[in-house]
Amino acid sequence: MAKKNTSSPTLNFATDWVYTPSPESTGHVEIKKQYDLFINGETVKPTSKKYFNTINPATGEVLSKIAEANEKDVDRAVKAARSAYENVWSKMPAKERGKYIYRIARLIQERAKEFAVIETLDGGKPIRESRDIDIPLAAAHFFYYAGWADKLQYAFPNAQIKPLGVAGQVIPWNFPLLMAAWKIAPALATGNTVVIKPAETTSLTALKLAELIQDAGLPPGVVNIVTGAGATGAAIVNHPDVDKIAFTGSTGVGKIIQRSIAGTDKKVTLELGGKAANIILEDAPIDQAVEGIINGIYFNQGHVCCAGSRLFVQESVAEEVIHKLKTRMETLIVGDPLDKNTDIGAINSQNQLKTINEYINIGKAEGAEFFQPSCALPKNGGFWCKPTLFTNTAQSHRIVQEEIFGPVLAVQTIRTVEEALTKANNTPYGLSAGVWTDKGSKIFRMTRKLKAGVIWANTFNKFDPAAPFGGFKESGFGREGGMAGLAAYLNVNG
């Protein structure tokens, strides 16, 4: 009765029943042919009159032209932010500030679908992720911080608190709208005004946010959005009238920023790179752990600072875990980000794809064992990378030490909990980590010993506006989210 297969049993996922493409509709979405800067509540042409293209990384098509802000534009923006701070925002009752932030949250919710589609078009992430994770979390951050605006005294009892003034913020391309929310919401709630620069490959949702901010009636100059690349970011960081710098991006640029502000009295928080350890012990619930590994490194194409990019698996269960991991990878769908069934979308840019492929070659050259599933890649002008696995790696491999920022997982075996802790902490980074075990006492022990700002137990990549997020060591300092996220934007005395 039962069918027997005498060779090593494998499952066949190339089924007769295939999923017909199910693309999200884009007809309702409005993307202008050209976007200008958003300064002092209105759209403003860039002084240089220069624009650059933003493309859809899944197809290569140009979506729009984005203004390039230079030092003069940044100066205008900072002046607008300063004036709004001195004359309007710092004088407004906190409760009223909260109402504006709440209004922004509501408008994001109402326009969620449009934002999700644009986020996917501009950045390449699957619509399922922008729809279910990015946009809802962005709204959640505004909702959460709207509530803090008039309750700051409860966060800092018996202290004198005062906003810092003008915050200069530079955000990355991996979660464009969400990173904007992480920056703008707490800054506004604590009474600061903002000059923010989105990443040059993903400016569209920030610019749509500018339109939304206008619709919300936020007083002019409270939020200013200046687009551009590295030079524009440097102009913000170096501007003498910015009180606070908040940066999320690479450790390399974080160090440049640190150097730039040395000797000034600017406050700074940095949220930088990571090379997180995801540790599977022999008593872990293996199938759920495998899902956690997948989520840890292939979510958002691995473009995640807190991605679980170093897998440590206890040697006694390594064969089973790796076998199940490879099996699970066979059911991941790499495809059109607009298709609701896509698991892994396009790599964000040509540059990033080049970097990832370089690391894949390095891994092979270093002697690690390479694996990719048999899935098809779309045959169009997009940037694609299959989910990738390297087994038999060691701490001394470059692909284990350096942040790849792509869907590439390096697997090492370990023998004991002590060894796992030592190797997990053996990195200049310290942003996040994951621990998988059914035994509570091990969770308590390991989460105390791991040097990482965010530690997940039997899960991974879980975020909430109420939970502080940030790293140790070269992953940066300062926390975003929760009550801890308020301190970065306030002067707290006593």
Next chain:
Amino acid sequence: MANKYPSFSSPAIDQVGVEERAARFQKRSIKKASKIQALKLALSMVDLTTLEGADTPGKVQQLCQKAMHPHLGYPGLPTTAAVCVYPTMVGVAKNLVKDSGVKVAAVATAFPSGQAPRDIKIRDTKYAVNEGADEVDMVISRGKFLSGEHEYVYDEIAAIKDACGKARLKVILETGELGTLDNIRRASDIAILAGADFIKTSTGKISPAATMPVTLVMLEAIRDYYFKTGTMIGMKPAGGIRTAKQAIHYLVMVRETLGQAWLSNEWFRFGASSLANDLILQLVKQRDGMYGSMDYISKD
């Protein structure tokens, strides 16, 4: 003396992780051609069921007619996989479905409670098989399982398997009574080791019946056994699956956990009574572009 029992060690199961994975399957968007294919596949997997104290030959006759001809208004529909009845009705059913391809499954072993001595259960099974049942759906002794007598549970399944002869054995775990997903995994493993051809979630007589997390755990038990031995085991969620939408979610789960070989009614069934009509309704809607009246779909 050698230990006559295999090792009953089962892995730990994390409930939060299982629920998340189960929820993820429901995010798949199954449209157009793939939807039509799924609806027909699901219909072919239905075990059309009547298990009432009030069942009569007349009732069973009408159920069999529905199983063989689910909807004349849509040519080319498959028959359901089987009808599922009490042992006293097997003869009636067998006589009607004859060579239509529809199997006759009988619940046995003091269904649904399973609270009866071993010899009664064996006799119940043999009676059903003699009457012509192609498949036997037995219940495990949940009380024995929960009090830790795993060897008793194993022996009982093995004895019923023996009594089945050529009939395929489905083992109902009654997951709603087992408490935890760890227990469900352990019961699955015991049933498979003891000789089950299918493992089945529920009797359909209590709530909760089948759920996606529970089914996922059982599919993974089947998968692990297949990896270890190359032997396939079938799976049947039963009870609580009323809509085509739910059925399609289950098919996604089977496809992405076990793959091609299990996407047939030889290895996967839905234990359901009202599901068939919703599948038919959705197929008609896909064909005609709109929902017609329910009055055009027979209620048998």
